Each structure stands twice: as structure tokens, then as C-alpha cells.
Amino acid sequence: MSMKPNRGLGRGLNAILGDSTDLNNLRKPVGYVNKEIAGAQQPTGTADILRIPVGSIEPNPYQPRMSFDAEALEELAESIRTFGLIQPLTVRRKPDGNFQIISGERRFRACRLAGMDMIPAYVREANDQGMLEMAIVENIQRENLDPIEVAMSYQRLIEECHLTQEKMAERVGKKRASVTNYLRLLKLPAKVQHDLKVGLISVGHAKVLLSVDDRKLQENLCDQVIHQELSVRQLEEKLRRATAGEEEPAPTPELPDNYYKLLEQMGRYFGDNISLRRTPTGKGTMTVRFQSDEELQRFLDALERS
Numbered sequence: 001m002s003m004k005p006n007r008g009l010g011r012g013l014n015a016i017l018g019d020s021t022d023l024n025n026l027r028k029p030v031g032y033v034n035k036e037i038a039g040a041q042q043p044t045g046t047a048d049i050l051r052i053p054v055g056s057i058e059p060n061p062y063q064p065r066m067s068f069d070a071e072a073l074e075e076l077a078e079s080i081r082t083f084g085l086i087q088p089l090t091v092r093r094k095p096d097g098n099f100q101i102i103s104g105e106r107r108f109r110a111c112r113l114a115g116m117d118m119i120p121a122y123v124r125e126a127n128d129q130g131m132l133e134m135a136i137v138e139n140i141q142r143e144n145l146d147p148i149e150v151a152m153s154y155q156r157l158i159e160e161c162h163l164t165q166e167k168m169a170e171r172v173g174k175k176r177a178s179v180t181n182y183l184r185l186l187k188l189p190a191k192v193q194h195d196l197k198v199g200l201i202s203v204g205h206a207k208v209l210l211s212v213d214d215r216k217l218q219e220n221l222c223d224q225v226i227h228q229e230l231s232v233r234q235l236e237e238k239l240r241r242a243t244a245g246e247e248e249p250a251p252t253p254e255l256p257d258n259y260y261k262l263l264e265q266m267g268r269y270f271g272d273n274i275s276l277r278r279t280p281t282g283k284g285t286m287t288v289r290f291q292s293d294e295e296l297q298r299f300l301d302a303l304e305r306s
Helices: 009-017 068-082 105-113 131-142 147-160 163-174 176-187 191-195 205-207 214-229 231-242 255-272 292-303
Strands: 050-053 089-093 099-103 116-122 274-278 284-288
Touching: 009 131, 009 147, 068 105, 068 191, 068 284, 089 147, 089 214, 099 116, 131 147, 131 163, 147 163, 147 176, 163 176, 176 191, 191 205, 191 214, 205 214, 205 231, 214 231, 255 274, 255 284, 255 292
Parallel strands: 089 116
Antiparallel strands: 050 116, 089 099, 274 284
């Protein structure tokens, strides 16, 4: 579904969605395989995510960004405390045994603020560009990667192997549009990325959420998808109604069993041309649509015989 972001969408969506149900019991911090680097232990491969002691990681002296917004860092740290580090760092091993950040210094600072003592990271061997690229491509081709892992692998090829999206698509055997769509997933809020990563929502849901230009509303809608078990089509309809300013239709109340028996009996003569509406208090209407005098006469004859 293609939809232009609507900056006036907030009021309509909030009116439709109401309060989000607390879903924290479904969300747990993202964990990684317990491969820790300690002392002289060597990494097993450049495609692995390894856990490195925070004291063994050093900033990159060539980092172009010299200042980091303190409030934004604290927000990221709080997200990491709740959901874990969704996107690991990338580091290289130094001769002294420590590790230097290649990408992810902002995430590293937020991890320290969050009190983490072990930080997930990819370990890149210096001067081994070909092996790195091959390892990442091989990792992408695995069938058990979640969508965020695929997106992070694409991002690594761009940042670390200096590939364009077009060249990267050729390397991994994918269409460029597919690569672009995966990379866009990394623009979602950390909470939504977490829910996509652990399978609480689908890639289809995530694509619909990307059409919303409000991060809070994206999170709110994500909660609604999980709580109400919305399909992608239902989520699209919810957004369509919000954009058009329409109210959400009230759910149809469940009918008592004897009403269904009545509909079944009448349906023998009129098929699907019969409808019944009932309010919670018991009031309602029943509508019968018949195609001809003969159809109605057959029903009257049946009544007389009974």
C-alpha cells in the first residue's frame, strides 16, 4: 500500500486507537549467542556477533562526529535497557588485543550509559576486505535470518565494504528494490525493530508502519497489531480510515444461538438474502429480500404445512 505521510494524522489515529495495551510482558531484550571474547580467545569468524567486554573497546580516533546529544544518548540508553542492543557495533582487533570501533560509537556510548558490561559486536579483521564481504554475503544467504539481521547485513556491506545499493544487490542476488525495502526497516523505532526481529509483527506490517511519519504513532500502531492480532490488510484499513477521518466501525455483537437457528431455517428458502441485526438489549430488525412472488409463496406454503 502506498501512502504519503500525513503530518495531521496524529489526532485521527489516536481517536481510533485509544490507549495502547501494555505489551512489555511479550518483549524481552534481544539476546545473542554467548560467544564472548576474553583474554587471548580469538573470534571464530567475521560473520559472527561476539560479546566483548566494554573495557576492551576503544573509540575510533578518526570518528568525524565530535559531539553527541546527551538527551538523545540517554533515550537510546533507555531503549537498550528495555530491548537490548538491536544493531551490534562493528570493531577491529588491535595488536594489543583490544578492539577499535569501526561503526557504532553512538551505540557504544549509549551501552555504557545503560550499564552494559558486555557489548555485541561484529569483529572485522583489518586488511581483509574480500573475506569480510564474502562472510557477510554468506551470512545473508542463510535462511534463518530475521528481517532486521538481513537489513543490518546490507548496511554493513554499504558502510564497511563501500558498496552501492546496486552493486550490493548484484552481490547478494536480490533486486535493488528489495534491498532498499530492507534498509528502510532500520529507520523504524527500536521498539518496532525489536518486535519485527522476534516475530511479533511481520515485514508486511513494518512496511505499512513506515508510511506513518510519526514515531510514537508507529509504536502505538505496532502495539495494536500485536494486541488485536491485526492482519496487514486490517492495519492498512485502520490507517485508511484515520487518514479519511472516518470512525472505526463498532464490532458486531455476538448473536444468541436461537438467532442462528432462525437464520438457518429462513436461509433454506431465501439463501443469503436474509439479515438480522440485534442490539445488546435484545431489540433488532430482520430483513428478508425475495426475488419473486413465487419465492415468497414457497415460504408461505411451508409455513402453512408446518
